[in-house]
Amino acid sequence: MTIGASIVDDCGTLLNSGSVSAQFSDAEAALRLNPVGNGYWEATWIPAPNSAPVTIQLTGGGASPIASVTVSSTQSSSPVPVIARGGIVSAADPLPGGPVAQGGLIAIYGSGLAATTALAGAVPLPLTVDHVQVLLSGQPIPLLYVSPSQIDAVVPYGAPVGEPLTMQVTNGTWQSLPQTVVVAAAQPAIFLLTQFGAAQAAAIGPAGLADSKTPAKAGDTISIYCEGLGPVVPAFAAGNLAPLGQLYKTAGPVSVSIGGENTVVQFAGLAPGSVGEYQVNAIIPGGVTTGDAVPVVISIGTATSPTATIAVK
Numbered sequence: 041m042t043i044g045a046s047i048v049d050d051c052g053t054l055l056n057s058g059s060v061s062a063q064f065s066d067a068e069a070a071l072r073l074n075p076v077g078n079g080y081w082e083a084t085w086i087p088a089p090n091s092a093p094v095t096i097q098l099t100g101g102g103a104s105p106i107a108s109v110t111v112s113s114t115q116s117s118s119p120v121p122v123i124a125r126g127g128i129v130s131a132a133d134p135l136p137g138g139p140v141a142q143g144g145l146i147a148i149y150g151s152g153l154a155a156t157t158a159l160a161g162a163v164p165l166p167l168t169v170d171h172v173q174v175l176l177s178g179q180p181i182p183l184l185y186v187s188p189s190q191i192d193a194v195v196p197y198g199a200p201v202g203e204p205l206t207m208q209v210t211n212g213t214w215q216s217l218p219q220t221v222v223v224a225a226a227q228p229a230i231f232l233l234t235q236f237g238a239a240q241a242a243a244i245g246p247a248g249l250a251d252s253k254t255p256a257k258a259g260d261t262i263s264i265y266c267e268g269l270g271p272v273v274p275a276f277a278a279g280n281l282a283p284l285g286q287l288y289k290t291a292g293p294v295s296v297s298i299g300g301e302n303t304v305v306q307f308a309g310l311a312p313g314s315v316g317e318y319q320v321n322a323i324i325p326g327g328v329t330t331g332d333a334v335p336v337v338i339s340i341g342t343a344t345s346p347t348a349t350i351a352v353k
Contacts, residue, residue: 043073044082044125045098046220048204054079054220058100065095073098078137079204079220080125098217121209121216123150128207128221131192131316132267133229133346141227141268141343143197143278145316147190148174150216153209154186163315165194165279173210176221182279184315194278194316197271199223226270226292228338228345231317241336241348242266245324252332255351260324262350265311269294269318269340272309282310282317290340294320297337299328299352308340328352 043062047055060081062071073081085096126136127149140146158170165182167173172186174193177200185192191209199205206218231242236251242265243249245256256262272288282288287309294308304323311319320338328334333349 042082042122043071043085043096043098043217044076044080044122045073045217046079046125046204047081047098047100048079048206048220052204054204055081055100060098060100063097063099065097076125082125120214121150121152121154121211123148123153123207123209123216123219125219128219130227130229130268132231135346139222139224139227140195141224142195142199142201142270143268143272143276143316144195144227144270145184145192145267146195147192148207148209149190150209151189152211152214153191153216154188154211157187158185160184163279163281164277165315171212175206175208175210177205195223196278197276201225224270224343226290226340226343227268228266228294228318228340228343229268230264230266230336230338230345230348232348237333237349239333239347239349241350243336243348243350245350250350250352252351255330255332255353256324257353258324258326258328261306261321262324264296264320264322264336264338264348266318266320266338266345267316268343268345269308269320269338276310279315281315282312284312287312290318292340295339296320296322297335297339298322298324298350299334301325301328324352 060073073083131145131147154172167180169183169186173180182194204220209216233240243262245262247254250256271291289309303325306321308320311317332351334352335347338345
C-alpha cells in the first residue's frame with residue numbers, strides 16, 4: 041500500500057525538504073516518507089495480514105500531526121480512498137499539474153474512492169453521493185458522479201484563488217490523506233470528442249459537429265463547449281442547473297483563436313441546461329486555413345486552454 045500526501049507548511053508553501061514520517065497506532069516502527077517533488081511525499085507500507093484497523097498519522101517538524109487515516113489490511117467492501125498523485129484535474133483536460141478553476145468541472149482519480157458507481161440523482165448537485173464526499177479545505181463540494189476510480193465534482197465559485205488548498209475524499213467512515221490543489225479564477229479547457237479525432241473539439245456548427253464529415257466554413261458560427269471559464273454574471277451557485285430562460289455570461293472577456301486567427305466571440309457563459317459546462321459562440325474568420333484539424337484555443341485573462349481542433353472546409 042502506498043502512503044502519500046501533498047504537504048504544505050504553516051505558511052501554505054509546498055513542503056519539499058525536512059522530514060515527514062508515518063506513525064502507526066499498533067506500535068510498529070515509524071516509516072519515513074520520501075519527497076517526490078512539488079510538495080508530494082510517499083512511501084510503501086506493507087500491513088500485517090489480518091491485522092486490526094491501524095491509524096496512521098503523518099508528522100513533520102511541528103508538534104501537531106499533519107494528517108491521519110485509519111486503514112485495515114482485511115478491509116475489502118470499504119477500501120481506504122486514495123487520491124492519485126496528480127489526480128485532481130479538469131474534467132476536460134486530464135493532464136496533471138495544472139490548476140482547476142472556480143466553478144470548474146473537475147475529475148478526481150484514484151482508488152477506493154467509492155464502493156460502487158453512482159450518479160447524482162438531482163440538481164442542485166448533492167454534496168454526498170453513495171456515502172461519498174469530496175472535501176475542499178474541509179468543506180464538501182457538489183458531486184456529479186462517483187466510482188471506485190473516478191469522481192466528477194464542481195469547484196465552488198467562492199473557493200480561494202492562488203493558494204494551496206487541501207482536498208480529501210470520504211468514503212463512508214474512511215477518509216483519504218489530503219492532496220494539494222490550487223484553484224484559479226479561470227482555467228479554460230475545451231471538451232474533446234476523441235472518438236472523432238485525437239483532439240476533436242466539442243464544437244457544433246450549422247451542419248452539426250465540426251468534424252471531417254460535417255465541417256464548418258468561414259463565416260459560420262460555432263458553439264464550443266468547455267469548462268473552467270470562472271465566475272459568471274449574474275452570480276450563480278456552482279452545482280446548479282443553468283436555466284434555459286436566462287443567460288449567465290463570464291465575468292471576464294473571452295477570446296477565441298481559430299487557425300491562429302483571433303475571431304469574434306458572440307457569447308461566452310454557462311451552457312443553458314447544463315451543470316458545470318460553458319458555451320462559447322464564435323465566428324470562423326474569413327481566410328482561415330482549411331483542413332480536418334484546424335486549431336482552436338480559448339483564452340480568458342492570462343489563462344489559455346490546451347489546443348483542440350475542428351474541421352473547416
